[in-house]
Amino acid sequence: MFPSLSEYWRRPPAGYRPGATLMHVQRDLRNLPGEPLDGAAMRFRSADGALDFEVREVVQAQFLMHLVRTEFVLRVPSSGAGPVRIELNHRGAIRRQGIACKVRAGDAGALASRLQDDPRLLAALMPLDFKRLRIDREGSQWVVRLEHMGASEVVNRMPAFRRYIRLTAEQRQHLLQVLRGLRELLVEY
Template structure:
């Protein structure tokens, strides 16, 4: 008769417009070609085809409001096999002092070379240190690496009371760092 509380929280929040945030992301990433995929997903590619990644909307319902976050997804072929999951975060409480890598699945000793590259690659560090990301995961399933980066920008806040909708832009500096990070991940993971 009445839906359970878990079903209530899983449904899309009222006021959510699938794809509306992605239209604004297209404006922020005008330097790339955009192609609509199934659902609230867009594929972006550089003119030379050297970088191809997807952006999908992630909706988080909260009391009388919801967030529409964007997740940047890059896939890179892997030379190895086996399940791996690595979480990356900034180190430092007040100032960013480096990148911390936590192995959530897989053999940490077998991944030591990759972890050293992730912590020490100059191009990757130069891009990740100023980048404002909320979540960054690297996963390997089969013969494919998947990088999932949830940026703080390129997201939308929708409030029902008082009613407002605000898009948080992906500013040019952050866009540059994001694209550099995706290029660097492609280079580093392509060798692993």
């Protein structure tokens, strides 16, 4: 008769419109054609075919508001075997002083040092405003999940407002450079 409390918390928040944030992201990635995968995901491909990634909406409910964040997902074939998890973050509390690479699972010391030593990748990662960057080996492929600070939406119920935080041209350029750099680097592993 009454829904359980766990079912209540799994429901999407009131006011969430699946795909609305993706339409803004598609506008921000204007040079890349996008095709919808489902209500909350879209695939983007570069014209030359060198870059193919998904963008997924991730909803986080809070009291009288919710956030719709976007997660950029890149899949790259892997020649190795065994589970691996690597996380990359900016170092420095106030100013960015580098990139910290932490191996959370598996044997990936060589890959981690290569990620920290690649000058082109570091040049693109340093100015990129990302919240989370995780690299996992799942089966026979690498899965890169990058959550950008922009390309997200804040929806408040009281007072009622909806605000999209856009992906600027500079951030778009750095994001695409990071995805291309990771694709080129991970193909070797």
